[in-house]
Amino acid sequence: MFEVVDRVLELAGARGARAVEAYAERAVSRRLKVYQGQVEQLVAAQRRGVGVRVFRDGAVGYASTSHLGPTGLEEVVARAVAHAAAADPDPYRVLPPDVGSPAAVTPYDPRLAAASDAQKIALAQSVEAAALSADPRVKTVEDTVYVDGDGEVFLASSSGVRGSYRANQCYAFTYVLAEEGDQVETGVSYAVGRALEDLDGPACGAEAAARACRLLGARKCPSMQATVVLDPFVAAAFFGVLSAALSAEAVQKGRSLFAGREEQAVADPGFTLVDDGTHPAGLESAPFDGEGTPCRRTSLIQDGVLQGFLHDTYTASKAGCSSTGNGLRGGYQGPPSVRPTNLVVAGRATPLDDIVAGIDRGVLVTDAVGVHSGANPISGEFSVGISGVLIEGGRLTTPVREMTLAGEMIGMLKGIRALGDDARWVPGGSVFTPSVAIEGMSIGGA
Numbered sequence: 006m007f008e009v010v011d012r013v014l015e016l017a018g019a020r021g022a023r024a025v026e027a028y029a030e031r032a033v034s035r036r037l038k039v040y041q042g043q044v045e046q047l048v049a050a051q052r053r054g055v056g057v058r059v060f061r062d063g064a065v066g067y068a069s070t071s072h073l074g075p076t077g078l079e080e081v082v083a084r085a086v087a088h089a090a091a092a093d094p095d096p097y098r099v100l101p102p103d104v105g106s107p108a109a110v111t112p113y114d115p116r117l118a119a120a121s122d123a124q125k126i127a128l129a130q131s132v133e134a135a136a137l138s139a140d141p142r143v144k145t146v147e148d149t150v151y152v153d154g155d156g157e158v159f160l161a162s163s164s165g166v167r168g169s170y171r172a173n174q175c176y177a178f179t180y181v182l183a184e185e186g187d188q189v190e191t192g193v194s195y196a197v198g199r200a201l202e203d204l205d206g207p208a209c210g211a212e213a214a215a216r217a218c219r220l221l222g223a224r225k226c227p228s229m230q231a232t233v234v235l236d237p238f239v240a241a242a243f244f245g246v247l248s249a250a251l252s253a254e255a256v257q258k259g260r261s262l263f264a265g266r267e268e269q270a271v272a273d274p275g276f277t278l279v280d281d282g283t284h285p286a287g288l289e290s291a292p293f294d295g296e297g298t299p300c301r302r303t304s305l306i307q308d309g310v311l312q313g314f315l316h317d318t319y320t321a322s323k324a325g326c327s328s329t330g331n332g333l334r335g336g337y338q339g340p341p342s343v344r345p346t347n348l349v350v351a352g353r354a355t356p357l358d359d360i361v362a363g364i365d366r367g368v369l370v371t372d373a374v375g376v377h378s379g380a381n382p383i384s385g386e387f388s389v390g391i392s393g394v395l396i397e398g399g400r401l402t403t404p405v406r407e408m409t410l411a412g413e414m415i416g417m418l419k420g421i422r423a424l425g426d427d428a429r430w431v432p433g434g435s436v437f438t439p440s441v442a443i444e445g446m447s448i449g450g451a
Contacts, residue, residue, distance in 0.1 A: 009073050013057055014027060022059045023163060026060075026101070028055065029053075030053070030054065033049065059082075060089065063097075063098050066092055101332070107168055110300065133210060151176075151177050158172075172290075176195055176197040181217050216372075219394060222403070228448060231367040232442060232444045234370065239371065244350065252331075257323055271310070271418055273309050275308075281303075284347045286430065287347030294331060295333050316329045318332055363399065366397055369401060388410070391408045411449065417443055423441075
């Protein structure tokens, strides 16, 4: 694949392009689904291609192709050059420079490639079996899937950037239904890692069953102002939305509630949020981002104070600073854009049982519906549907459902009073977070 990217640079130079970047990848992925102990679906896919960015007088042209023969490379370079000639100029659109050695991170575990399909199927079957045996009220396991991916990235540019790395990851997911009388409740769970040995199939299945059964008998409770405890799945969803407002692109477009708040207190002093592209266990860790900038650890909120934002080369050029290594790509088909790598919530951990024991009245929130659609990263306002368990007198009591949690993001962050001792990685954005206790939240109910 280095021959491919080198040939792209050569062809672009022959067409008069002096600032060129070639990003190539090859990857394999596998997805299998089991149902009632049998393999219902097994899909394997391969992907290979190259994307080309041409910079010319502030204008940028992009094109990509999966045809890596001589004709395909000629055509993709011609399209990128033509697109650059037709694009509007922007003085901040510059070719990412070579800014140093890649980060010392190895996001690849050879054990995953050594695992057989039979082992992966057995893992998925163990998830389903554990969910069904955990509680007699679990009648159906609607979905049990195992997914993995193994890919290599190759990047070279006329500015001297040149590098490659290999990364892999895998996860198991299950979605179960528990029934009692005419009531049906759902529960989900994930197990994530870089090797099959990282995934505890039985624990994943048992957790999904417990989450579903815990909500049986749920009802509405009266509306109230109270403390909520967001479990890691729900907290990760909120922090994922929050990360959109911590992008320098959103700030520069006037679409962030954090614009103009640098060095101001935006959260409780006990709360810290970082983006760490070098975390050893982070699913999105890499030696460099989609532009060749070394990944790093970037403090976003430190002890409650806003420190800064996530940048790629373009937003950094506009702001007069350096990229934070957050110019990420979804693949060779598109150019990079500003996104978080691994969001990590930090602070002093308190045993979850102690947190609950200290709450006279509140709700442990185990499910939230519409976080991404119901939360506005510009105004910070949100209103989402929630389910969970009522906390009364320091104890978990009655399950509740069809409730509404409403407020605004900065008020929520400033209302944080404790972080649990149950931090875990949650996929769908790679967020590492514990349960989070927040005071003074508006809960709408009966």
